[in-house]
Amino acid sequence: MARLHHDYCPLCASTVISAQMEVKDHSITKEVFELWRCASCDFLFTQDPPVPEEAGAYYQGEEYISHSDNQEGVVNKLYHKARDFMLGQKFKLVDRLARGKHLLDYGTGTGYFTDFMVRKGYSAEGIEIDENARRYGAEKFGISVHAPEALFTGFADNTFDVITLWHVLEHLYNPKSYLEKFYDVLSPEGVLVIAVPNHESKDATSFGPDWAAYDVPRHLWHFSPATMKMMVGLAGFRVSETHHMPLDPFYVSIMSQKYASGGGLISGGLKGLRSFATSFSDAERGSSVIYVCVKK
Numbered sequence: 165m166a167r168l169h170h171d172y173c174p175l176c177a178s179t180v181i182s183a184q185m186e187v188k189d190h191s192i193t194k195e196v197f198e199l200w201r202c203a204s205c206d207f208l209f210t211q212d213p214p215v216p217e218e219a220g221a222y223y224q225g226e227e228y229i230s231h232s233d234n235q236e237g238v239v240n241k242l243y244h245k246a247r248d249f250m251l252g253q254k255f256k257l258v259d260r261l262a263r264g265k266h267l268l269d270y271g272t273g274t275g276y277f278t279d280f281m282v283r284k285g286y287s288a289e290g291i292e293i294d295e296n297a298r299r300y301g302a303e304k305f306g307i308s309v310h311a312p313e314a315l316f317t318g319f320a321d322n323t324f325d326v327i328t329l330w331h332v333l334e335h336l337y338n339p340k341s342y343l344e345k346f347y348d349v350l351s352p353e354g355v356l357v358i359a360v361p362n363h364e365s366k367d368a369t370s371f372g373p374d375w376a377a378y379d380v381p382r383h384l385w386h387f388s389p390a391t392m393k394m395m396v397g398l399a400g401f402r403v404s405e406t407h408h409m410p411l412d413p414f415y416v417s418i419m420s421q422k423y424a425s426g427g428g429l430i431s432g433g434l435k436g437l438r439s440f441a442t443s444f445s446d447a448e449r450g451s452s453v454i455y456v457c458v459k460k
């Protein structure tokens with residue numbers, strides 16, 4: 165496995181970086197990766213992840229597709245309820261912010277959000293790296309889903325009113341170049357909506373290395389509100405609002421408890437509740453944070 169070694173901080177370029185903790189790939193390979201921290205800007209990142217060409221081995225491409233359509237069983241029913249609830253929440257947020265109806269959902273997966281927005285009257289299109297997911301979205305919903313190259317070649321400047329990334333930026337190998345491109349293809353009044361896990365949340369600090377949202381090596385970057393604001397700032401954005409994602413602390417805490425002790429639906433759920441309560445009064449302490457970014 166060829167690895168990508170960071171010699172300097174991917175955010176501020178400082179060379180004063182060092183190992184912070186070891187985290188296991190609990191969900192797929194069981195390999196252990198190191199998280200490193202920058203002494204200058206506090207950015208936390210996965211050190212020595214697979215090179216992009218070999219990252220596919222760390223993803224289970226087709227399983228989530230069958231999962232997303234399987235109606236059997238209590239867990240799947242809950243999953244569908246949760247997904248529908250979050251689609252509604254995302255729509256309400258985007259619809260309040262958007263100055264127009266042309267939307268790009270970057271990393272749209274099987275296309276549920278893109279389809280939802282189309283049905284709400286948006287001219288929405290998606291970009292997705294996984295070819296199977298792309299085809300699925302196109303066939304099931306009839307939506308327009310492009311391959312990633314489209315971002316850099318397929319759109320004129322000022323094309324979109326809204327760009328959304330729901331738990332995607334932490335997977336992108338060169339997030340700064342993507343943010344710069346999002347800046348170009350967004351209209352002057354456009355909004356960029358980015359949701360990512362927050363390693364300074366209550367559930368993250370409570371679980372330490374077992375926190376499920378480290379999700380190494382798929383998550384290359386581990387953002388805090390400060391480092392996210394710094395990164396989008398370098399691309400010309402400022403954060404105008406932050407919001408929590410109400411279901412994430414429960415899901416992440418239950419997964420984390422499973423990684424930590426092999427079970428613990430109730431104790432995981434209780435830790436999720438504590439994290440939820442914290443983020444309810446302070447979104448920037450949420451398990452995941454939604455950053456609304458506008459051009460400076």
Ligand SMILES: [Zn+2]
Nearest residue numbers: 173176202205
């Ligand atoms: Zn740094």
